């Protein structure tokens with residue numbers, strides 16, 4: 490049994506690279522995940538998220554660098570007994586009822602969760618437990634896969650796009666349960682394409698792009714860094730004359746007129762407003778807007794596509 494304290498490193502990637510026929514799917518990636526945290530791995534298709542997770546699960550080996558789970562090789566039995574994973578592609582065993590599948594997987598672990606706790610946390614109903622596992626609907630199967638991921642009472646849980654195909658209520662229930670698990674000290678690492686979800690759930694986001702981690706931190710900070718703030722107002726003054734009033738230090742990246750409003754894209758909306766006031770620009774109906782993380786993300790992807 491590997492003993493862990495709150496805040497201890499649970500997963501560590503040290504200068505990890507994975508190449509497939511000369512292509513770097515993961516390129517010199519380093520990060521540490523601490524016990525009891527919820528971390529989202531975000532990134533466009535092909536960014537290297539699944540490859541990084543495969544290496545953490547011990548399903549693939551790094552070409553260079555080192556991956557440690559609970560301070561050990563992810564392939565060691567002791568580590569495997571402390572890990573639960575909810576992956577996209579799952580086939581459930583034929584000829585078994587849902588309850589039997591869960592009992593079977595519990596049997597592989599030295600310290601599994603009690604059956605009634607697995608049932609409570611997964612939300613499986615008594616009827617669903619009696620059903621043939623292969624006959625479950627998509628949503629029911631996801632509950633079963635979640636039940637199997639937590640069955641062994643693991644220290645570290647990997648969820649690969651866990652809420653795909655779930656309705657809003659099921660999604661909310663899923664994340665409430667995940668938060669309960671994190672509060673008990675479990676460590677959660679998940680991938681998602683729902684950026685709002687990362688923002689709502691995770692305390693940390695690792696943003697992958699082209700095999701690298703291009704941002705790592707608090708979702709709010711990453712959002713603030715990625716999303717462009719804009720100031721807009723109505724004014725009789727010409728946009729060119731307003732542009733001339735604003736110093737370079739304000740970091741203005743765009744100034745344009747749309748729908749009769751002057752828009753100024755800047756990191757420093759407060760500083761820009763104070764210069765405009767000081768210079769006596771008459772402004773009406775002032776608005777400050779911040780783009781969503783989704784917009785920023787698609788912008789980031791477009792920028793990279795254009796650069797290639």
Ligand SMILES: Nc1ncnc2c1ncn2[C@@H]1O[C@H](COP(=O)(O)OP(=O)(O)OP(=O)(O)O)[C@@H](O)[C@H]1O
Nearest residue numbers: 509513514515532533534535536537538539540541
């Ligand atoms: N087994 C493999 N053989 C060859 N290339 C691979 C293999 N696995 C992944 N790749 C390539 O490595 C890169 C990263 O893929 P990966 O699946 O890790 O990305 P991802 O971020 O998980 O994408 P998605 O969101 O689409 O699942 C891609 O260019 C992919 O084509």
